[in-house]
Amino acid sequence: MPHIALVTLVVRDYDEALSFYTGSLGFELVEDTDRGDGSRWVVVRPRGTRGTGLLLARAGDDRQRASVGAQTGGRVGFFLHTEDFAGDHARMRAAGVRFLEEPRHEAYGSVAVFEDLYGNRWDLLQPA
Secondary structure (H helix, E strand, O other), X not given: OOOOOEEEEEEOOHHHHHHHHHHHOOEEEEEEEEOOOOOEEEEEEEOOOOOOEEEEXXXXXXXXXXXXXXOOOOOEEEEXXXXXXXXXXXXXXXXXXXXXXOOEEEOOEEEEEEEOOOOOEEEEEEEO
8 A cells, every 4th residue: 555545634614624725725626526415525635746635524413513623632633744844834824824833943854833724733844
């Protein structure tokens, strides 16, 4: 098995999630297919990559709605690698992405924690 293809991220609304991930983070829309039952198959991934994508899945019941923004228990659950930390950090801030800390330069690379529109925590990381 060469790689993980998709990771599901439970969202409140398809269109607001698409706006954030494609607009604020600069991801590309890979697929947006109406499934005929009111749900959609919506996949995004970092622009220019062929790797793992996010399946944006609208919460369908109370249990799923309660998990929106808390899928990893408040921990950083997603790691977005970059080759231009300063440029991507500046672009994301200008697009309204909420960073929870100033950039840090650690032995393993440059990193800053940010939240998506629901409060899920991400690392923006340029490995050393």
